[in-house]
Structures are given as structure tokens and as C-alpha cells.
Amino acid sequence: MDKLLSGRRFLVVEDEILVLMMIEDMLGDLGCESVTSAATIGQAIALIEAQTFDAAMLDMNLDGDDSNTVADALAERGVPFIYSTGNSGRDMREGFSDRAVLRKPFSFDELSSKLERLLSG
Template sequence: MSDTALSLAGRRVLVVEDEYFIAWDMGDSLQRAGADVAGPVPDAEQALAAIEANTLDAAILDVNLKGDTVYAVADRLSTSGIPYLFATGEVEIADRSDYRSRPKLEKPILSDELLRAVGKLFAQA
């Protein structure tokens, strides 16, 4: 078992992604590494509900959710002390320094790259 798999075992990770196949691929990669996946959810409203309904260890957020943004979710995660990263095709992250300082993966994302980035969230927490 890899170090990443050990670090993700038993961790609950919220996936917020509106593209079905990308969401499925992320969830599958996380589950194979031992994580418990919350979602995936396709919009900010469902993501906010998932934050309230689950004890989360981390989150992966797509920035653009069918024309809406994920920043309200990022704010709720920050106030709750839950680490997150952006996984997006967006070139620019909103102009707030707290968003720009968050880890960001650019799509397309390889499974190993995703697992390393999520593992780093736990290592830094």
C-alpha cells in the first residue's frame, strides 16, 4: 500500500464537480486510495448541504459549476477549518489572495496527481 493510500484511508473527501465523467473518475481514484467520498455533487447548493450533513476531512472544488462559481463553498469550508483545493479548467482564480493561495490542479488531472495533492492537504493540516 502506498503512502498516499495510507494517508487517505478513512478520510472523508467532498468532491464538487459538475462534469459527470470527471466527478466519477475523481471519486473512483479517491475510493481506490481508501478515502470515503462525499458526493460528488454538481453545484454549490448541494455542496453546502453536504458540508452541513457530513464530517469532512477535505474537499476538491471545481471553480465553474455550469456558470455558477464555487466560492461560497470555499468560504464555508474555510470557516469550518476544512482544507480544500481547486481542480479546475479555469485559468484564473478569483482575485482574493485566500483563493489564489489554495492548491490548484488544472484539468485534465491525472489520478496520481490528484491523490498526491489531497494527501498534501492532510499533511499540511
């Protein structure tokens, strides 16, 4: 198995517990050293301020709120991130339209491919 995330610390911001569990399993299979999760904007901001992350995955919509504040906090700290969304529309915001987006549901291979591009460049 490719150890793409070997030794890396990863933040997952996701409010759906089953989706979060799936992502955590996938990241473990990719060799991630640690996965920290947040289900709300407040939790995510507190974690970003308190810890150092190598990369992150950010749900665009957290319980009805957009995650722009979290995206800004990650960008300010230079943490590369990808978006995930169950929405069909193109709800990217100005300044982050270049970020990769995983459409839910996504496969292990799709996640691996997006992270490989994120972390290689």
C-alpha cells in the first residue's frame, strides 16, 4: 500500500459521523500518522490554532454553515487542503477556486489521487 501520508498529521473537518469514519479509515490505509477531526467551525478553528497540521480536508458545508472561516485559517497557516462536498453545484468561493474538490460519495482511489496532487505540489 502506498504510504502517501506516512508520518503526516491530518485534519478532517466533517459533520457527518459516518463519512468521517470512512475518511479516517481511508487516511489510515494511506499511512497517516494522526487524524484529528472537527465537526463544527468552532472546533476546527480551535484545533488549527492549537496544533500543527500537514494537510486538511474540509467539508464545504458544516451543519448549514459554510466553512469559509476554516479555509481562511488553514490558508493563513499555509496548510494545504482539499474540499469535500455533497452538493452538486459549484459552490466555490473567491480565492479558493483552485482548491481540489472531492464530490461525495468518493472512492479511496479518488481521495488518494487528490491527496497525492495536494501533497506533491
